[in-house]
Amino acid sequence: METIFGLDLPTLWFLVIGGLITGYGVLDGFDLGAGALHLFFNKEESRRLALNAIGPVWDGNEVWLVIAGGALFAGFPLVYGTILSIFYVPFMLFLVALIFRGISIEFRGKEPMAWWRKMWDVAYMVSSTGITLLLGLILGNLIHGLPMNEKHEFTGGLLTFFHPYALLIAVTTLSLFMLHGAIYLVMKTENRLYAKLTVLVNNCSKFFILCFILSSMVTLIYIPHMTDEFKEHPWLFVLPMLAVLTVLNIKRNIDARKYFTAFVFSSCITAILLILFAIGLYPNIVISTTNPAFSISIYEAASSPKSLKIMLLIAAIGTPLVISYTIFVFWTFRGKVKLNEMSY
Amino acid sequence: MPSVEILSRIQFAFTIAFHYIYPPLSIGLGVCLVIMEGMYLRTGIKLYEDITRFWIKIFALIFGIGVATGIVMEFEFGTNWATYSRYVGDIFGSALAAEGIFAFALESGFLGILLFGWNRVSKGVHFFSTIMVALGSIFSALWIVIANSWQQTPTGYMIEGEGLQARAVITDFWEMVFNPSSVDRFSHVILGSFLAGAFLVMSVGAWYIVRNRFVEPAKAMFKVGLSVAAIAALAQLFTGHRSAEYVSHYQPAKLAAMEGHWDSSAVAPMYLFGWVDNKSGKTTGLAVPGGLSFLTHGSFQASVTGLNAFPVTERPTAVNFVFQTYHIMVAIGMMLIALTLAALYFLWRKQLFNKKWLMTLFVWAVLLPQVANQAGWYAAEVGRQPWVVYGLLRTSDALSKDVKANQVMFSLILFTLVYALLFVLFIYLLNKKIQHGPAMTHNEEDESDAFSKRNIKQLQNPEH
Numbered sequence: 001m002e003t004i005f006g007l008d009l010p011t012l013w014f015l016v017i018g019g020l021i022t023g024y025g026v027l028d029g030f031d032l033g034a035g036a037l038h039l040f041f042n043k044e045e046s047r048r049l050a051l052n053a054i055g056p057v058w059d060g061n062e063v064w065l066v067i068a069g070g071a072l073f074a075g076f077p078l079v080y081g082t083i084l085s086i087f088y089v090p091f092m093l094f095l096v097a098l099i100f101r102g103i104s105i106e107f108r109g110k111e112p113m114a115w116w117r118k119m120w121d122v123a124y125m126v127s128s129t130g131i132t133l134l135l136g137l138i139l140g141n142l143i144h145g146l147p148m149n150e151k152h153e154f155t156g157g158l159l160t161f162f163h164p165y166a167l168l169i170a171v172t173t174l175s176l177f178m179l180h181g182a183i184y185l186v187m188k189t190e191n192r193l194y195a196k197l198t199v200l201v202n203n204c205s206k207f208f209i210l211c212f213i214l215s216s217m218v219t220l221i222y223i224p225h226m227t228d229e230f231k232e233h234p235w236l237f238v239l240p241m242l243a244v245l246t247v248l249n250i251k252r253n254i255d256a257r258k259y260f261t262a263f264v265f266s267s268c269i270t271a272i273l274l275i276l277f278a279i280g281l282y283p284n285i286v287i288s289t290t291n292p293a294f295s296i297s298i299y300e301a302a303s304s305p306k307s308l309k310i311m312l313l314i315a316a317i318g319t320p321l322v323i324s325y326t327i328f329v330f331w332t333f334r335g336k337v338k339l340n341e342m343s344y
Numbered sequence: 345m346p347s348v349e350i351l352s353r354i355q356f357a358f359t360i361a362f363h364y365i366y367p368p369l370s371i372g373l374g375v376c377l378v379i380m381e382g383m384y385l386r387t388g389i390k391l392y393e394d395i396t397r398f399w400i401k402i403f404a405l406i407f408g409i410g411v412a413t414g415i416v417m418e419f420e421f422g423t424n425w426a427t428y429s430r431y432v433g434d435i436f437g438s439a440l441a442a443e444g445i446f447a448f449a450l451e452s453g454f455l456g457i458l459l460f461g462w463n464r465v466s467k468g469v470h471f472f473s474t475i476m477v478a479l480g481s482i483f484s485a486l487w488i489v490i491a492n493s494w495q496q497t498p499t500g501y502m503i504e505g506e507g508l509q510a511r512a513v514i515t516d517f518w519e520m521v522f523n524p525s526s527v528d529r530f531s532h533v534i535l536g537s538f539l540a541g542a543f544l545v546m547s548v549g550a551w552y553i554v555r556n557r558f559v560e561p562a563k564a565m566f567k568v569g570l571s572v573a574a575i576a577a578l579a580q581l582f583t584g585h586r587s588a589e590y591v592s593h594y595q596p597a598k599l600a601a602m603e604g605h606w607d608s609s610a611v612a613p614m615y616l617f618g619w620v621d622n623k624s625g626k627t628t629g630l631a632v633p634g635g636l637s638f639l640t641h642g643s644f645q646a647s648v649t650g651l652n653a654f655p656v657t658e659r660p661t662a663v664n665f666v667f668q669t670y671h672i673m674v675a676i677g678m679m680l681i682a683l684t685l686a687a688l689y690f691l692w693r694k695q696l697f698n699k700k701w702l703m704t705l706f707v708w709a710v711l712l713p714q715v716a717n718q719a720g721w722y723a724a725e726v727g728r729q730p731w732v733v734y735g736l737l738r739t740s741d742a743l744s745k746d747v748k749a750n751q752v753m754f755s756l757i758l759f760t761l762v763y764a765l766l767f768v769l770f771i772y773l774l775n776k777k778i779q780h781g782p783a784m785t786h787n788e789e790d791e792s793d794a795f796s797k798r799n800i801k802q803l804q805n806p807e808h
Contacts, residue, residue, distance in 0.1 A: 067448075
């Protein structure tokens with residue numbers, strides 16, 4: 001099989017898609033988290049500031065979802081069709097929540113009435129929380145594996161998705177994004193709202209650390225196929241160690257009020273957790289709990305080598321562009337958020 | 345309960361038709377914005393800044409709904425059409441990935457600067473961002489139309505595997521990109537989008553003029569819209585003709601359905617309007633004798649392949665629907681040319697803005713390109729049936745095996761409710777912005793003054 005940098009093409013694409021999903025988690029993670037925290041702010045001014053802190057960037061962050069989806073479609077069409085149709089109802093709810101979130105950000109500020117703004121505040125919080133929980137639920141099920149027969153057909157029902165492990169991962173995802181969002185907001189605000197957020201960010205970090213410990217332990221005990229790879233290659237244990245160190249560093253930097261550094265570390269933990277997930281999966285991409293042999297591997301699902309090579313070229317040209325204007329936009333809107341007549 | 349196939353087709357048709365209200369408006373508005381802001385930078389006249397700011401706000405509203413409903417489309421390929429996704433992923437996927445990474449990221453990234461960057465970046469950088477957003481939306485259309493065109497006229501691929509395990513695999517990227525229909529269809533779609541955006545700009549301008557409000561900005565925006573619309577409406581004649589030519593070469597069954605032509609041995613007339621009776625296989629209406637023969641073969645005597653030449657399982661069954669949507673599109677295209685030419689004539693005579701009747705017509709004409717765009721796509725997509733990939737994969741074979749009818753019913757009801765709400769909110773907010781009108785440009789020093797006052801106020805009113 002053809003290789004580039006010693007990696008075969010499906011593996012490279014597995015990494016590219018992993019990178020895109022990580023980018024989505026890191027970027028949209030903080031604005032989803034900010035949304036989940038929205039109702040903790042009581043005053044109109046605070047809510048507007050919190051909303052405008054993500055105002056110029058949330059749309060660009062969501063692009064990573066579109067690109068990651070497109071890359072999965074292109075790289076592993078079989079997986080794209082299988083995962084999306086198995087999680088039909090969760091994905092439909094996810095899409096509707098995305099729409100509601102977009103319109104609540106857009107429409108909230110268009111009318112001055114208190115009931116109008118309150119309504120969209122609730123819609124914004126509920127949809128942000130819902131999106132995060134659904135993503136976590138799907139992630140939890142993918143870690144756990146799904147009942148699938150030899151034709152990769154799903155043999156469960158809607159209730160199959162709601163087992164305790166998947167719910168735990170859903171809550172953990174929410175706690176991570178809330179922490180990530182709170183750190184972002186505290187960087188972007190000043191004065192009273194900043195003071196309030198310093199307390200909130202502290203509580204979020206405690207909530208996340210609790211979830212992190214719990215889900216790590218449960219995964220170690222109950223999900224053996226996620227840890228097999230680590231037993232075979234003990235040097236991989238560096239990664240869980242790194243995860244623990246990163247979590248400790250988030251806490252340390254929050255306590256020292258070094259929020260930018262804390263934000264870098266909360267981005268890192270998102271990445272590390274997804275890397276751990278990817279190592280556990282590889283070389284499979286959807287695991288069958290019915291029989292490990294019925295799992296979908298990246299080699300079975302991959303597009304043709306020619307297509308993968310073309311798309312690698314597209315990604316190699318496109319990614320630096322996307323990253324450079326992402327940085328440009330974040331740089332333009334650096335510093336504390338201010339309200340003006342164009343604000344939400 | 346209806347079958348998964350029928351429900352999935354209704355859901356796809358409904359969600360794509362709703363989505364397709366918005367991207368053409370964004371594309372057309374993007375071009376108008378570049379002209380408006382360019383005029384401002386060139387002349388320094390504040391009026392152009394006012395209308396640029398005004399239309400950027402409307403652009404953002406339209407763009408936002410376009411994004412939200414567009415993500416649904418991307419995911420629907422996987423949720424409802426898993427077999428299709430697996431079949432075309434090798435080819436369609438690369439176009440979709442290119443769309444996301446080259447186009448969508450460009451427009452979404454720079455939109456933030458367009459909206460919120462007025463006081464943060466220089467005028468030149470802001471103008472650059474406007475151009476990037478406009479280009480991004482055009483590139484977006486480019487890749488999506490390429491992918492769709494490949495489904496109409498597949499080239500640059502080979503088939504791997506057998507039966508339902510078969511899939512199309514790319515053999516030549518550029519042959520896939522420049523498949524026989526992509527250039528003609530892209531230019532046709534993009535001009536249709538320019539018309540949609542330009543007629544919205546003209547409609548709002550005309551409405552202000554009729555109501556005698558914001559008259560000067562209204563005249564300026566109307567002229568910008570008219571310049572885009574006039575060029576696009578005339579050029580559309582050419583791309584429309586080219587599109588009909590590719591259909592006659594590559595999709596004869598679709599062409600026959602568009603014109604309601606049944607008998608292959610007969611000279612084919614071109615109907616101005618008519619009615620197709622699918623059961624008896626007859627078309628009645630007012631026609632130019634031999635018109636279609638002339639269009640396809642350059643001779644009024646030549647015969648054209650008719651619907652009867654195809655087995656019922658290999659041609660569209662909703663013939664009258666394809667016929668009517670196609671004819672509506674063509675008729676509207678002619679109307680748009682007439683409207684823009686009339687406006688240009690009166691502009692030249694310096695009477696345009698005094699012609700209340702013409703202005704009133706333009707207020708309502710905003711609906712015409714919308715109807716034409718929708719009708720054109722219906723003709724193209726229903727005319728392609730029963731194939732989802734022409735000649736290769738049937739729509740009925742393209743479904744997800746894991747999805748049940750009740751699940752699709754659930755999502756269809758959900759989308760109907762959500763989109764109805766979305767549409768009501770859209771019209772409400774659009775109307776509000778139009779009523780509010782273009783604001784006079786703020787003095788920036790006053791603005792920063794207002795900031796500090798607000799900040800002091802915030803300090804005096806603590807959170808708790």
